[in-house]
Amino acid sequence: MTAQSVRIRGEATFAILLVVFAALAFWQSHAISGFSGLSEPGVFPMLASATMLVSSLFVLRGVLRKDLPAPASGSTLRDFLAEALPARLVMMVALVLAYVIALPLFGFVAASALFLFSAFWVMWRRGPLVALVLSAASLGGIYLIFRTLFQVVLPRGTLFPGLF
Amino acid sequence: MMESLGYLTLSWFDPWLLLITGAGTLAGIYVGAIPGLSVTMAASILISFTFKWPVNEALALIAGVFVGGVYGGARTAILFNIPGAPSAIATALDGYPLAKRGEAGEAIGLTTVMSVLGGIIGILALAFFAPVISDFAIRFQSRDYLLLGMIGILLIGALSGDSFAKGVFAGGLGVLIGMVGLDPMTAEGRFTFGSITLMGGIPYIVAMIGFFGVAEALSQVHNLDLPALKQRVDRIIPRLSDIKRYFWLALRASGIGTVIGALPGTGGDIAALLAYDDAKRTTRNPDPPFGQGNKAGLVAPEAANNAAVGGAFVPMLTLGIPGDAVTAVIIGALFIHGLKPGPLLLTETPHLFWFTVGNLGLANLFLLIFGLTGIRVFTKIVECPRAILIPLIIVLSAVGAYAIQNNPAHIYWMLGFGVFGYVLKHYGFPVAPIILGVILGPMMDANYRRAMIGARNDVGTFLWDFVSNPISLVLSVAFVFLLLSQTPLWRRLVRRQRAT
Incomplete structure (x- = not known):
């Protein structure tokens, strides 16, 4: 297998972000106990973050050596977002984000029902009725198996306590 | 001793345990077969559900899921050229060309029989060699555990794919995630930023669900419009001549699988690739050539990855070190159930060891039954549109992440890791080293510091201990x-x- 010789759009931006992330991680690791001793709690985090920093620099060097991709929007950050997070994925991530925020508020049943219905409707595009039936059936199955059969504790809502 | 040995057949005659093991194996086959649902993810989700169960029931389910899941990945690899699990990557190389010739049913049948053979070899190795390793392991010092961790972390090289630097970065990231929380030796906060939630650390199961399950689900959003592939499935039971022909190859591959599985940090995926490589090197005048539907290229990885299951249990039960990512999850479950996998397990709770051995054997029997049946139904489930599968994976992942400590923050972490893991994967970073780092990092940290304190912070003494x-x-x-x-x-x- 040969390595790609042309950059994926946004690859350089991502590599730079990783270098910055690794540098911040090293700074935070150093803040734990500094270089005060060989058996201090900060030694391993510093070792790990230093490894990350060096390897991210190697990754960045490798990316910079690749040929530039075909010009797109002209903005590196916009290229990165367009490549790594296309519209449909952003919509999915937004749905999931709304779901995880809603979970502790509305409880598992209501939040999951809303999430499954919207996700099936938006992604499968078979109409609201199909999405409704499918989400009700799958949520019923999940609830039956995990809550009723396996006795798993599911998130309960704080907005409507006792309801879900 | 005899009382403990009685546990060997406990699950074979207890109807409830029999049912749980069978259900686990069946679930494992189907979960392992669905791309994006890894065995690790299945085990981590299921383990969180078994926290309130008695330990035998929990272990029975996990053993079934593990055995079934490692095998299940082969089905989609053969039928659709999409390995359902990392351990089935090598299987796809020759399995899919066989399916393209209309021999999918026979390929799945041969895979099943050879997987069971490999599984049994691995279990025999576990039964006969684990006690020896356990006796030996009691003499291990902190520095030895550190060295074991270092050997395990070397797997990053094999997991890195095209770029070693990316693998190393991922491994370092995993170690950092494993460090979050109060230091177990000094109670000093590490990356806690004053947050009480972070002081408790990030459970590695949350990281696993995020990096494996959610990241893979998000990756699959790109493939929403791809049509479901149809495949003809006819002959299932393999020919006796094929079993005879590939028997010795399967035995050798099982040996490779057992040894690789027993090495800390290695699992079925590496074992399968090495066994495939071995089959390729040792088969003279292959007809058809490897990569074009040679059955040896199918038999070797499948025997090896299932043998690696038994092998992976050896370091887990005797040293407390994960043989691979799934056994790492199982270690977590054992701790939650109040057990301490490691050198003292065989002396303090020998019944648990023999129960596991017997249970893995039972799971392999179920694998033979379920592996040779239900192929037609299976293809229908796999053909389920991704638009339905992805939201369901997200809901199951949220349930799994929450169930660990009933902490909503873990669901946020899961999503964060999932999105980050998705972007990392998109730019060619392997996520497996992250999990390796999360698992091995804290172990290496604690043992390094104990060894260093033992050497009174003197580097010379510390290094001398490694060779003396x-x-x-x-x-x-x-x-x-x-x-x-x-x-x-x-x-x-x-x-x-x-x-x-």
Whole structure:
């Protein structure tokens, strides 16, 4: 297998972000106990973050050596977002984000029902009725198996306590 | 001893345990077969559900899921050229060309029989060699555990794919995630930023669900419009002549699988790739050539990855070190159930060891039954549109992440790791080293510091200890050898030697 010789759009931006992330991680690791001793709690985090920093620099060097991709929007950050997070994925991530925020508020049943219905409707595009039936059936199955059969504790809502 | 041995057949005659093991195996086959639902993810989700169960029931389910899941990945690899699990990557190389010739049913049948054979070899190794390793392991010092961790972390080289630097970065990231929380030795906060939630650390199961399950689900959003592939499935039971022909190859591959599985940090995926490589090197005049539907290329990885299951349990039960990512999850479950996998397990709770051995054997029996049946139904489930599968994976992942400590923050972490893991994967970073780092990092940290304190913070004494003790010396030599074998210089030397 040969390595790609042309950059994926946004690859350089991502590599730079990783270098910055690794540098911040090293700074935070150093803040734990500094270089005060060989058996201090900060030694391993510093070792790990230093490894990350060096390897991210190697990754960045490798990316910079690749040929530039075909010009797109002209903005590196916009290229990165367009490549790594296309519209449909952003919509999915937004749905999931709304779901995880809603979970502790509305409880598992209501939040999951809303999430499954919207996700099936938006992604499968078979109409609201199909999405409704499918989400009700799958949520019923999940609830039956995990809550009723396996006795798993599911998130309960704080907005409507006792309801879900 | 006899009382403990009685646990060997406990699950074979207890109807409830029999049912749970069977259900786990069946679930494992189907979960393992669905791309994006890894065995690790299935095990981590299921384990969180078994926290309130008695330990035998929990272990029965997990063993079934593990055995079934490692095998299940082969089905989609053969039918659709999409390995359902990392351990089935090598299987796809020759399995899919066989399916393209209309021999999918026979390929699945042969895979099932050879997987069971491999699984049994692995279990026998576990039964006969684990006690020996356990006796030996009691003598292990902190520095020896550190060395074991270092050997395990070397797997990053094999998991890195095209870029070693990316693998190393991922491994370092995993170690950092594993460090979050109060230091277990000094109670000093590490990366807690004053947050009480972070002081408790990030459970590695949350990281696993995020990096494996959610990241893979998000990756699959790109493939929403791809049509479901149809496949003809006819003959299932393999020919006796094929079983005879590939028997010895399967035995050898099982040996490779057992040994690789027993090495800390290695699992079925590496075992399968090495066994495939071995089959390729040792088969003379292959017809058809490897990569074009040679059955040897199907038998070797499948026997090896299932043998690796038994192998992976050896370091887990005797040293408390994960053989692979799934056994790492199982270790977590054992701790939650109040057990301590490690050198004392065999002396303090020997019944648990024999129960596991017997249960893995039972799971393999179920694998033979379920593996040779339900192929037609299976293809229908796999053909389920991704638009339905992805939201369901997200809901199951949220349930799994929450169930660990009933903490909503873990669901946020899961999503964060999932999105980050998705972007990392998109730019060619392997996520497996992250999990390796999360698992091995804290172990290496604690043992390094104990060893350093034992050497009174003197670097000279610390290093001398690595060569002055027989166990440490052997492990140090093994580490250096494995490290050197990953360097380009070594590969060049081997290539030159082969050429001459």
